[in-house]
Structure formats: structure tokens, C-alpha cells
Amino acid sequence: MEFRHLRYFLVLAEELHFGRAARRLAISQPPLSLNIQQLEASVGARLFDRDSRGVRLTAAGRAFRESATALLAQAEAARVLAREIEAGAVGRLRVGFVGSMLYRGLPQTLREFQAAYPGIHVALTELNSQEQIDALLHDELDAAFIHTGRVPDTLQATLVHSEPFVCCLPADHPLAALAELPLTSLRGEPFVLFSRKASPDYYSRIFDMCAAQGFFPQIRHEVRHWLSVVSLVSQGMGVAVVPAALERSGMAGAAFRPLADAAVRSEVYCAWKTAPDHPARDHFVAMVAGKPAQRKRSHQEKATGPGTDGL
Incomplete structure (x- = not known):
């Protein structure tokens, strides 16, 4: 049994006339008769009565008509679904993100x-x-927003956001009265920082920034989320160096000031797995990157690119 047989059957079931049905199907009458015979042989039942009075559906034909209509409808729905998936118009997209993306335009991007x-x-x-x-490597995510461009060879990554680091202080801290701070002004201050285990690259980045200015930060508290950093600072538990986007968190009790001598920037990359094919993911990557995501980062870029891996 083929879908062609079902289409021919349904047209004949509507017309109840071989000549008219053949014209609708744009074929001659003998092929139509042959296809109906093949269908009846495949079903194992007579679907039409044919005599001098014309063509009529049998009881088996009437029952088969309902099933044939449903089968063709399902086939058409499957065809449309396949085409929409191929075009990236439908499907499921699993997106991972670091918390700071909530203040770096992720909600607006998702709405668009x-x-x-x-x-x-x-x-x-x-x-x-x-x-x-x-999660990307184990096919548990389709796209990810991460703080590092150093990714395995089976992944691709493109820079989507870059901004300066700023100082986060308790609002009543004496340094909060300044419009801009040198990083050295934080010498001796208790720092709130991500744990080394959860975010080794980000942890190292802050240490390197301070070491370049001749001191090491005194780590008082280690946490796993950006808002936890800002929250502890707002409660007078220390100071922190955070991406400028965190100022948009609106956390009461926290003040943010530019760093006068910090050339290092906080960067976010969108990463995804090279295979398998995923049109919906490709549309998403193109939107967040502002261009088609086709270029894979080279080994040299991976080795030398910034690696502020964090939460």
C-alpha cells in the first residue's frame, strides 16, 4: 500500500465515478482502476461496488475512508513538521547561561x-x-553563554559581549565617594570572590589584575553566583571586582565605581557543538552574534584568548 493508493481511493470515494476521478487526478482511467485494484488486494477487502448503476463504497470502503483520511492528514502534518524543523521554525532549544547574562541583554534577546x-x-x-x-559535550545543551573562549575542538565559540570590570563597594564605604578608583585603593580590603573550584579562570583573572598593580587580594568570602557577590558586598562583607553589567542588578546598599587602571575586560562567548545539525540553534546563534555562526576558533585563538571562566 502506498500513499498514492490512498489519494486515488479518496478522490474516487468523493466522485464515485472513475472518469471524473481520473480527470481530477490528471491521469487516465486505466491507471486509476489498476491502482484501486492494487489497493483492494493489499487491504484484502472490496472497497467499491461497480455495476451498471455506477460506483458505490462498500461497508469496508466506508470504514477504510476514515482511516485513509487520517493517514494522509498525518502524513501531511509530518511533511510540514519536517520542513519547519529543517527551516528552524519549530523545535526545542536548550540554552545555558551564566548569571550575569540576565543583565547583559539575554531576556531581551530571548523575547526577540x-x-x-x-x-x-x-x-x-x-x-x-x-x-x-x-553539558554541550554531552548533548544536554544546544547553546551556552560562557565566560571563556577556550573550548574543546568539537565546540565553536563566538564573542557576543565585552565590557570593563568595575569595583563593587558597600554604599557607605569611604571609597564610594570617589568617581573613579585605582585598583590599588583596594589593597588590604576584604574581597568577595567566586570560589577557585567553581570558577578557576575568573579567580585567577582577579588575582592577576591585582598582582599587576603590586598586591594580592585578601579573599574573605568565596561564592558561586554573581548576585551572591553583590549581595554580600551590599551588606558590608567586603569589596569585589565585577563586570559592569552587574550595576543593573539594582541591589540596594551596593555602589559601583569604574576602575581607573584595569585594562582587562569581562567577556561572554556563545558556544555550541559543531554537530549534529540543528537549524533552530543556528538561527539563535546568528541572532545573538549578529552574523551566521560559521567560523570555528583556531587552536591559536583558543590558546591565547581570554579565559574568564565564571558563573
């Missing part, structure tokens, strides 16, 4: 993406950079 592709269901998961890389 959903408006452009309403048939794609986006599921978000907050993880640190290394956890997202592992």
Missing part, C-alpha cells in the same frame, strides 16, 4: 527570538562556564 520563531520552545538552565561546556 521568540517573536521571530514562536514555534521554538526555549528552555533555560543557569550553570557556570565549565558546567555548560560539559
